[in-house]
Amino acid sequence: MSYIRKVPNTWWLQRKPYFLFIVRELTSVAVAGYCGFLLYLMYALSKGEDAYSAAIGLTTSPASYTLHTIGLLLVLYHTITWFNVTPKVLVFHLGEEKVPAVVIAGAHYAGWLATSALVAWLLLGTGTSV
CATH class of the missing domain: 1.20.5 (Single alpha-helices involved in coiled-coils or other helix-helix interfaces)
Known part of the structure; x- marks a missing residue:
């Protein structure tokens, strides 16, 4: 019989490298979300000018500017950390x-x-x- 040590769900909060690794992995969600948004814009474009104008109208609110800024920062973090880890693999x-x-x-x-x-x-x- 082997012993399996229990690891808490917060193991990644115990050391900074672990935390930064998990943050980088979670930024993939932001990348996927933004890809989904771009696909939505392409879908709206395929439905005609009125549908596309309505979709673009959603991007002019202050909340949209905030989400785009946060998304940009997350994508930049993801890209920079990915490029920095590439030479290791x-x-x-x-x-x-x-x-x-x-x-x-x-x-x-x-x-x-x-x-x-x-x-x-x-x-x-x-x-x-x-």
């Missing part, structure tokens, strides 16, 4: 040499920056008005 070797963790994380940040710059250029810098 994704180990590359060039020949006999291990690629430094800063290079792996830096490549992720560079890709994020390039993608953000491209999206900003497409939305803001094309010189055309919608």
Whole structure:
């Protein structure tokens, strides 16, 4: 017979690394929720201009601004912590040499920056008005 030690449900509150890990995992809920919101907007767009205008009207309230700000902060936290943990689980070797963790994380940040710059250029810098 083996002994199984009982672990309290609050085990993740006992040490800061555990807490930060659980917070990062819970931010996935915010990411999924925002994806659901974007799918709802696409659905409203498929139903016509009036339905889409009504859906966009929901985003102009102070509560919506607050939720979007909180969502942005959660997604940024999720992304930054994910990029920082990536070198620990994704180990590359060039020949006999291990690629430094800063290079792996830096490549992720560079890709994020390039993608953000491209999206900003497409939305803001094309010189055309919608």
